[in-house]
Amino acid sequence: MVPASTSDPVPAPSPRPQQEDRDRSSRRRQRSAVILSAACWVSVVAAVVVFLGSGKPAQVTDVAGAITAAGIVTGLVGTDLLLLMLVLAARIPWVDRTFGPDVTMNLHRRLGKPAVYLILGHGALLTVGYSLRDGLSLWHQTLSIYSGGDMLLALLGSCLLVLVVVTSLVAVRRALAYEAWHAIHLVSYAAILVALPHQFSAGRVLAETSPQGVYWICLHIFAFGSIAWFRVAAPLFATDAHQLRVARVETLGPDVFSIHLSGRDLSRLHVRGGQYAIWRFWSRGTWWHAHPISFSAVPTDTGIRVTVRASGAGTRRLAGLRPGTRVSFAGPYGVFTAATRTAPRLAIVAGGIGITPVRALLEDRDLGPGETTVILRATDRSHAFLWDEVRALVRAQGGTVIEMLGGRAAGAPSWMSAAAAHGQATIHSLLPDLHASDLFVCGPAAWTRLVVHDARAAGLPDGRIHVENFTG
Structure with missing residues (x-):
């Protein structure tokens, strides 16, 4: 049996100016998507081009030098992909509006394995190249390279990246609590940071005043600056400006409830129907867990409603939130x-x-x-x-x-x-x-x-x- 409609069919609407607006908006998004995709490819190509323009490839005169140069290129491309991953994870509003969080984070995840493989290949090729150059066995060359200092930090960074990739595998991720997986995933930031010193010393990429050095310094500043601003600073400023508090919790059904929030100047958030935000409720048992929850109504200037289905211990605790509980948030996000x-x-x-x-x-x-x-x-x-x-x-x-x-x-x-x-x-x-x-x-x-x-x-x-x- 086919379910019945709750209202009678109505003739098709006639064309309206809104369709022209939709067409223009669609064309803008398509152009933005092309620009963003091209920017990612340009970034990778630029990493190679600035190396080729540095004059170092001209110094390659034997097999050892060729293998070493290949190791340098794989390291540069791998690092470029890691920094692009940070940019994609920064929740930059323009990127979010262009692709949507699902597509952006899917691309972020897809870049993970190639980036790590390139970084591991970087270390392996350099070890082989230096071994041929110095006439040492691979074992002794490895001990020589990673015996201490900045290169030991670089090795630690590589190990941390492998840990992040392993825990991102579907089977492993399902076995971990979300909080544990998220904490491990944050290690990717530390992995890039601990590898920075060797780019000043052994690699000297960040120590140069050449176009190559300028490129890499700007890319690092942009990637980490995006994370710092859009993931940390902007949400803190927004939370302080809007002063959200829990007003009441309304039960709708088995394990389903709406959380009504009060605040000020909420219309300035410019929330579109269908979007969500990342919420953190500052009460005992809930403060350590951030929840992505959709708006179930368009906010007024003084009120917000979100609706939650308890799917685990973390969301179930939200049903017991008390009026007056402070709320911090990041968003709104999404293109639904x-x-x-x-x-x-x-x-x-x-x-x-x-x-x-x-x-x-x-x-x-x-x-x-x-x-x-x-x-x-x-x-x-x-x-x-x-x-x-x-x-x-x-x-x-x-x-x-x-x-x-x-x-x-x-x-x-x-x-x-x-x-x-x-x-x-x-x-x-x-x-x-x-x-x-x-x-x-x-x-x-x-x-x-x-x-x-x-x-x-x-x-x-x-x-x-x-x-x-x-x-x-």
């Missing part, structure tokens, strides 16, 4: 917003706690009659939190809401309920205007992948599919 739309219609599929950014997204946008179709998915009524609010928002805009309750059908994996699947429902029958729509999907990661698979199979291009994954 109407600003990414390119099509005249809007289709939304939300499952479980994925309703939270969807509810704010609907509130934030002036939608035309019949423009929006929303599918709400839950196993039963106890998990239908915020549905009343979503229904009211969509009805006020003349849109359509489809409620899909019940467990999934056995057999082939599906994001639909068993009743919908047995009724031969398809994403096209539920969303007949899919090809004229942007599709926003939010819910548990495995569930959203099934929705996205159906949308792609139906012919919807990736550029019109916008996903926000939740872990619970």
Whole structure:
């Protein structure tokens, strides 16, 4: 059986000036994406070019020199990738708006292994090159290089990087508590810092006044400066300016609750519906854990609401927050917003706690009659939190809401309920205007992948599919 709509179908909206705005915004994002991608490649190429222009390659006269030069190049490219990783992890607003946090951090993770392999190759090639040059065995040359001083720190940095990569493997990460994994991941900053001295002494890259030295000094300043400002200083200033406190905690369902916050000048945050922030609640048992939580309503000038589903001990403690608890934050982040739309219609599929950014997204946008179709998915009524609010928002805009309750059908994996699947429902029958729509999907990661698979199979291009994954 196919779930019924809570409102009657409305004729398709006529073209509006908003579509022209969406087209211009899409073109700007595409240009920005090209520029950012090109900047990453240019950075890597520049690392090699400034080395080639330093005159050192001309000094290569034998095999030992060639291997040593290759070791230097791998080290430079590896270091360049590490610094790019820092930039990608700095949550620079322009980068965040261009790619979104998921894409940016995915690129950050993908650069990790090549960077570490290059750094390890750097050490191995230099050891072989120096061994041939000095006529020593590899063992004795290794002892000579890493016997102490700056090179020992460089070796320590390499070991720390290997530790970070190993703990980033999916199997290892799942076995670690989030706090433990995050603490180990911060070691990557220390790994780069402890390797800096050898770039002044043995490598002398940062000690030169040549174009090569200027390039590397500027890149280090930009990478660490971005981390210092956007990850530390800017959130501290924003927290002090807005003075957020817990006003009350409202229970919505089993392990689901909304946290209402009070503050000042909150409209200056310029939050878009669908975004999230990183929250830290300063009470016993919660202060040491930062939580990425979506806004479940567009903030007013004096109030914010976020909605949480307890998925572990850390989030479960938030249900006991007392009024007056201080709150610090970083953000807002994310591109799961109407600003990414390119099509005249809007289709939304939300499952479980994925309703939270969807509810704010609907509130934030002036939608035309019949423009929006929303599918709400839950196993039963106890998990239908915020549905009343979503229904009211969509009805006020003349849109359509489809409620899909019940467990999934056995057999082939599906994001639909068993009743919908047995009724031969398809994403096209539920969303007949899919090809004229942007599709926003939010819910548990495995569930959203099934929705996205159906949308792609139906012919919807990736550029019109916008996903926000939740872990619970």
